[in-house]
Amino acid sequence: MISVYGRGRKLDRAVEMFNTACSLGLSPDEKAYMNLISYYGKAGKRHEASMLFAKMRESIKPGMVSYNIMMNVYATGGLYEEAEQLFKAMKQDGWLPDSFTYLSLVRAYTESLKYSEAEETINSMQEDGVYPSCSHFNLILSAFAKMGLIGEAERVYEELIAAGLNPDAACCGSMLRGYMDYGHVEEGIKFFEQNSDSIKADRFILSAAVHLYKSVGKEVEAQNVLHSMSSMGISFLEKLEVGSKLKSLPMLQN
Numbered sequence: 001m002i003s004v005y006g007r008g009r010k011l012d013r014a015v016e017m018f019n020t021a022c023s024l025g026l027s028p029d030e031k032a033y034m035n036l037i038s039y040y041g042k043a044g045k046r047h048e049a050s051m052l053f054a055k056m057r058e059s060i061k062p063g064m065v066s067y068n069i070m071m072n073v074y075a076t077g078g079l080y081e082e083a084e085q086l087f088k089a090m091k092q093d094g095w096l097p098d099s100f101t102y103l104s105l106v107r108a109y110t111e112s113l114k115y116s117e118a119e120e121t122i123n124s125m126q127e128d129g130v131y132p133s134c135s136h137f138n139l140i141l142s143a144f145a146k147m148g149l150i151g152e153a154e155r156v157y158e159e160l161i162a163a164g165l166n167p168d169a170a171c172c173g174s175m176l177r178g179y180m181d182y183g184h185v186e187e188g189i190k191f192f193e194q195n196s197d198s199i200k201a202d203r204f205i206l207s208a209a210v211h212l213y214k215s216v217g218k219e220v221e222a223q224n225v226l227h228s229m230s231s232m233g234i235s236f237l238e239k240l241e242v243g244s245k246l247k248s249l250p251m252l253q254n
Helices: 002-007 011-023 030-042 046-057 064-076 080-092 099-111 115-127 134-147 150-162 169-181 185-195 203-215 219-231
Strands: none
Touching: 011 030, 030 046, 030 064, 046 064, 064 080, 064 099, 080 099, 099 115, 099 134, 115 134, 134 150, 134 169, 150 169, 169 185, 169 203, 185 203, 203 219
């Protein structure tokens, strides 16, 4: 019933059911604890999730999945100190961090603007024999692009390629978002043209390319992309704007 209420977004009822079971002398198993912890996390109630996880550890040794769920709860809130402590506790309990664990730690750092620590985490996971995915790099790449730190974003993108990865649509989209939002038109067009053959049909990427082309009067190229989108049944994002972030951050330096 806890999972039923949780999936139905009836968190109060899920908590009530859990507490009732405890008051009747029933001992919740790890799955019951983690279901409620997960629902707390999704509701943004990270303190409650943390307290319940600590209570569970008094009688149950968390498994790998449970640690990763709690890591993700901390990560989405940018609670990097708590994530660091849990990371250490996990290893002390004999669990080796996996790709998901490191992804949560990187997310915790990027959410807290701790970019150096996020990059160090990617380096350390490789040293530990856990290979990063595009998702790991994109957390940092996207953060830099959103802030207009295009040079840093490009550096991380190159590191991604150097790690032997083929940039996915999310990474390419992050780069194009940075180029477009901060008015780096020529760089954005060059990036699109260099990667257009390997980029899957993506609504944002193709729409951004159209806007970039139109902003410098390259109507033929813009129409070619629009035609391609139409033939694939992809609708055009009309409200994108080249240089939109420059209006709010006129003094930003790359």
